[in-house]
Amino acid sequence: MINFEFTRVSSVKAAVDTLAKNPGGGFIAGGTNLVDLMKRGVMSPTRIIDINTLPLKQVEETKNGLTIGALAINSDVSEHELVKKNYPLLAMAFKAGASAQLRNMATVGGNMMQRTRCTYFYDTAMPCNKRQPGSGCGALQGYNRMHAIFGASNKCIAVHPSDMCVALAALNATVTVVGSKGQRNILFTDFHRLPGEQPEKDNTLAKGELITGVTIPANPFTKNVYYLKIRDRASYAFALISVAAALDMSGDTIKSARLAMGGVSHKPWRLTEAEKFLAGKPATNESFLRAAEIGMKGAKGYGYNNFKLKMGAAGIVEGLTKAIQNV
Amino acid sequence: MSNEKTDCPNHESLHDTRRGFLKKSTTLAAFAITAPAVVKAGENDEKIAGFFEKMPLQIEVNGTAHNLSVEPRVTLLDLLREQLNLTGTKKGCDHGQCGACTVHVDGRRINSCLSLAVMNQGKKITTIEGLASGDKLHPMQEAFIRFDGFQCGYCTPGQIMSAVACIKEGHANSEDEIREFMSGNICRCGAYPNIVDAITEVKKGGLPL
Numbered sequence: 001m002i003n004f005e006f007t008r009v010s011s012v013k014a015a016v017d018t019l020a021k022n023p024g025g026g027f028i029a030g031g032t033n034l035v036d037l038m039k040r041g042v043m044s045p046t047r048i049i050d051i052n053t054l055p056l057k058q059v060e061e062t063k064n065g066l067t068i069g070a071l072a073i074n075s076d077v078s079e080h081e082l083v084k085k086n087y088p089l090l091a092m093a094f095k096a097g098a099s100a101q102l103r104n105m106a107t108v109g110g111n112m113m114q115r116t117r118c119t120y121f122y123d124t125a126m127p128c129n130k131r132q133p134g135s136g137c138g139a140l141q142g143y144n145r146m147h148a149i150f151g152a153s154n155k156c157i158a159v160h161p162s163d164m165c166v167a168l169a170a171l172n173a174t175v176t177v178v179g180s181k182g183q184r185n186i187l188f189t190d191f192h193r194l195p196g197e198q199p200e201k202d203n204t205l206a207k208g209e210l211i212t213g214v215t216i217p218a219n220p221f222t223k224n225v226y227y228l229k230i231r232d233r234a235s236y237a238f239a240l241i242s243v244a245a246a247l248d249m250s251g252d253t254i255k256s257a258r259l260a261m262g263g264v265s266h267k268p269w270r271l272t273e274a275e276k277f278l279a280g281k282p283a284t285n286e287s288f289l290r291a292a293e294i295g296m297k298g299a300k301g302y303g304y305n306n307f308k309l310k311m312g313a314a315g316i317v318e319g320l321t322k323a324i325q326n327v
Numbered sequence: 328m329s330n331e332k333t334d335c336p337n338h339e340s341l342h343d344t345r346r347g348f349l350k351k352s353t354t355l356a357a358f359a360i361t362a363p364a365v366v367k368a369g370e371n372d373e374k375i376a377g378f379f380e381k382m383p384l385q386i387e388v389n390g391t392a393h394n395l396s397v398e399p400r401v402t403l404l405d406l407l408r409e410q411l412n413l414t415g416t417k418k419g420c421d422h423g424q425c426g427a428c429t430v431h432v433d434g435r436r437i438n439s440c441l442s443l444a445v446m447n448q449g450k451k452i453t454t455i456e457g458l459a460s461g462d463k464l465h466p467m468q469e470a471f472i473r474f475d476g477f478q479c480g481y482c483t484p485g486q487i488m489s490a491v492a493c494i495k496e497g498h499a500n501s502e503d504e505i506r507e508f509m510s511g512n513i514c515r516c517g518a519y520p521n522i523v524d525a526i527t528e529v530k531k532g533g534l535p536l
Binding site: 001002003004005006008028030031032035036038039040048050052075095098099100101102104105234235236 | 382398399400402421422423426429435436437438440441442443445446448489492493496498506507508509510511512
């Protein structure tokens with residue numbers, strides 16, 4: 001690992017100020033992704049700013065919903081009574097991610113900031129526009145089995161690896177960030193971005209900003225929810241595809257629906273057209289098949305990941321079915 | 328290697344560990360231009376270590392308090408193995424994919440390969456060496472022996488640390504739950520069924536962890 005300078009900060013202001021003074025630096029929270037990337041030489045910040053003692057670990061119900069501090073630990077949030085009771089989709093998504101050990105380290109803010117696990121991004125001998133802008137994309141014509149089917153560009157077809165983020169996108173969360181110019185809120189669905197011409201930018205966080213928390217508005221999706229994750233082994237693997245499905249039911253009729261997918265795009269992929277279609281429809285296999293058809297519109301395979309087109313559609317149907325069954 | 332002393336006669340690293348001989352000799356060039364150990368910034372809440380500087384680290388490992396001095400890039404795993412001579416914790420993949428390096432930090436299981444040592448200031452660490460009481464093995468260690476929960480044994484310290492935590496967390500209520508919550512520990516020999524049996528037995532026995 002390339003050596004670096006290390007700073008421990010105990011206030012949000014000190015964190016932001018220290019980063020402003022050290023443009024080559026970066027924050028560390030759980031470190032589960034950053035330390036790995038530093039060992040591999042993919043990232044090499046000149047200064048690490050340890051934010052772990054900042055008071056950003058709360059999980060609280062507020063009048064707006066649920067507020068989760070950026071440094072709340074993934075396993076704590078997934079086991080929190082409020083989350084299990086009122087935001088079960090989020091609890092399920094957390095449990096689908098990583099391993100028990102990693103969830104004991106990883107924070108909510110860090111989970112959002114994790115980088116793609118595209119093997120071309122990780123392998124410094126390979127071209128990658130995300131790691132080294134202008135060097136090309138190894139995955140486009142390469143072994144792209146894990147890669148995107150939605151919203152990719154000819155510069156990058158990497159996917160965002162998080163499960164938590166898929167649930168937060170489905171639940172209309174907002175992200176609160178603080179920078180030298182003050183605080184602002186970003187809609188969760190606007191936080192991560194599509195690669196376009198600048199795949200080196202994973203998200204819309206401005207330079208020098210720090211995530212302080214996430215707010216999930218109160219919502220009716222407490223019963224009929226499911227987080228489906230399809231992967232190469234039963235546990236502890238990144239998603240080939242995942243589906244976050246949440247339904248608000250009135251008898252057998254869907255009052256409203258939320259649908260988002262993971263493992264398919266550079267950002268958590270919300271299926272808003274399919275959601276609109278489902279509102280007011282009976283919760284039948286026929287409705288779900290049609291929703292899948294609508295949801296998968298515009299999907300494009302790149303060779304080795306063509307199977308995701310079929311798997312994605314089937315996953316939407318299965319996710320919705322399991323949400324109804326409340327399994 | 329025999330010329331260590333002539334290269335760097337005064338550096339503390341020559342005296343502070345018994346292991347890490349190779350590691351020391353390769354990092355001597357860097358230490359030769361080491362500035363004073365720690366630089367404190369003007370602001371109260373900032374502690375800064377420069378590129379070739381070490382940071383002070385107070386850490387408790389298996390009940391023993393240590394006052395150490397570490398480079399920021401040293402992981403908790405390397406600190407345990409190289410500086411504290413606790414080689415029971417294994418380095419498998421060194422990238423958080425295998426679980427061989429699992430230890431408890433303040434009672435919670437983590438991958439020590441992905442934690443910088445300096446991030447564990449003031450923390451209490453338990454490694455596999457800290458489980459037994461004297462000559463009496465921990466119930467989980469006993470169970471791994473009784474149920475043949477290993478072949479080559481390389482993943483075993485991590486498996487046992489994870490297994491103890493799995494029960495403490497309340498995630499050992501069925502074989503399926505055990506498998507899910509032990510998925511962060513890979514066993515290339517495939518001792519999984521016996522590991523699940525060992526954990527089930529300890530859980531059933533209600534033995535003190």
